[in-house]
Amino acid sequence: MELPKPRDFSQVPAYIPGKSEERVKAEYGLETVIKLSSNENPMGPSPKALLAVQHHLSSAFRYPDHTSTALRECLAAYHDLPADHFLVSAGLEEMINCIGRAYILEGQRAVMPEVSFIKYVISARLMDSPPQFVPMKDFGIDLDGMLQAVDDRTKIIWIANPNNPTGTYLSETQLKEFLSHIPPRILVVLDEAYCEFADAPDYPQNSHRYFEEYPNVLVLRTFSKAFGLATFRIGYAIGIPELLEPILKVREIFSVSSLSETAACAALQDTEFLEHYRQLVLTEKKRYYHELDRMAPLGISYVETQGNFIYITLPEESQKVFQGLQQRGVIVRPAGKYGIRVTIGIPEENDAFFAGLEEVIREMRSTP
Numbered sequence: 001m002e003l004p005k006p007r008d009f010s011q012v013p014a015y016i017p018g019k020s021e022e023r024v025k026a027e028y029g030l031e032t033v034i035k036l037s038s039n040e041n042p043m044g045p046s047p048k049a050l051l052a053v054q055h056h057l058s059s060a061f062r063y064p065d066h067t068s069t070a071l072r073e074c075l076a077a078y079h080d081l082p083a084d085h086f087l088v089s090a091g092l093e094e095m096i097n098c099i100g101r102a103y104i105l106e107g108q109r110a111v112m113p114e115v116s117f118i119k120y121v122i123s124a125r126l127m128d129s130p131p132q133f134v135p136m137k138d139f140g141i142d143l144d145g146m147l148q149a150v151d152d153r154t155k156i157i158w159i160a161n162p163n164n165p166t167g168t169y170l171s172e173t174q175l176k177e178f179l180s181h182i183p184p185r186i187l188v189v190l191d192e193a194y195c196e197f198a199d200a201p202d203y204p205q206n207s208h209r210y211f212e213e214y215p216n217v218l219v220l221r222t223f224s225k226a227f228g229l230a231t232f233r234i235g236y237a238i239g240i241p242e243l244l245e246p247i248l249k250v251r252e253i254f255s256v257s258s259l260s261e262t263a264a265c266a267a268l269q270d271t272e273f274l275e276h277y278r279q280l281v282l283t284e285k286k287r288y289y290h291e292l293d294r295m296a297p298l299g300i301s302y303v304e305t306q307g308n309f310i311y312i313t314l315p316e317e318s319q320k321v322f323q324g325l326q327q328r329g330v331i332v333r334p335a336g337k338y339g340i341r342v343t344i345g346i347p348e349e350n351d352a353f354f355a356g357l358e359e360v361i362r363e364m365r366s367t368p
């Protein structure tokens with residue numbers, strides 16, 4: 001019997017999400033599990049966002065506004081830009097796919113760093129376009145290499161700033177210099193999912209206005225990380241309306257629920273909550289550096305981060321360390337053969353990670 005044959009997806013990498021706390025608890029018979037694998041806000045959503053959602057629950061029987069007008073107006077006020085310069089999607093996951101679908105024509109390619117967010121690869125592969133990878137330079141994005149990779153087939157350039165999973169960043173000067181060499185027919189996407197955590201003085205502060213000088217630039221932001229609204233699925237793009245319209249054409253109708261819209265508007269206004277979380281990340285980041293420096297004799301090293309996560313290199317295979325940590329109730333994300341990416345959590349969570357990591361590595365090193 002011949003069943004309907006789908007398109008060939010063998011080249012599309014599978015997105016492997018981290019296991020849930022519940023699954024890890026059940027699998028290892030643990031009472032408490034700490035999830036440091038998806039860079040979510042460990043403090044949860046802003047209480048003001050939750051309250052706003054509760055007030056709107058009774059209107060959930062209505063379809064949402066297809067273009068999220070109310071949220072775009074909130075974003076317009078927040079960024080001091082016109083509302084038609086924003087496009088909202090069900091998280092950046094949806095946006096990244098839609099950008100590929102809207103822009104990659106047959107034979108065109110997307111240039112991206114070799115170690116970055118896997119979704120850029122998926123987005124290109126879904127369009128039958130082999131990604132053009134550029135090797136990293138000291139764990140950071142090599143802009144000279146990216147520039148050299150650009151050719152007549154290039155249609156999109158993906159840049160995560162800060163980069164996931166390495167946590168490195170590109171400065172305002174580096175980015176502007178790079179952009180000045182890119183022809184306007186190429187779409188440059190600056191994915192700033194983690195921008196709220198960047199504390200480097202030269203981290204770009206005005207990238208949401210780059211379109212004024214470089215109309216081929218789109219900036220992406222999300223409510224999943226700093227704003228603690230990952231389950232609501234809300235992301236947005238900032239750019240000129242001419243670039244956003246084709247993306248809306250391929251985006252799902254009604255993909256952003258009105259409850260998500262309400263939560264996002266309220267979260268944008270809760271600056272105190274955001275600042276509190278930001279300070280927590282900055283303080284705990286220093287503790288990570290301190291503790292990991294202490295573990296350096298074990299062969300553990302790290303890359304300084306501008307995100308709410310840290311990339312750690314290990315003397316042992318990451319899968320084994322990941323398993324060892326998971327057995328101890330700490331979920332992290334393996335990243336490469338000898339690396340893990342760890343979300344910066346609340347102090348107790350971080351303490352559990354430090355203790356777990358040291359124990360796992362010591363144990364592995366003492367057993368032949």
Ligand SMILES: Cc1ncc(COP(=O)(O)O)c(C=O)c1O
Nearest residue numbers: 091092093117164193222224235
């Ligand atoms: C760099 C980067 N971009 C985009 C996303 C997707 O975010 P969202 O939750 O908005 O889909 C992530 C999530 O991990 C990310 O790390």
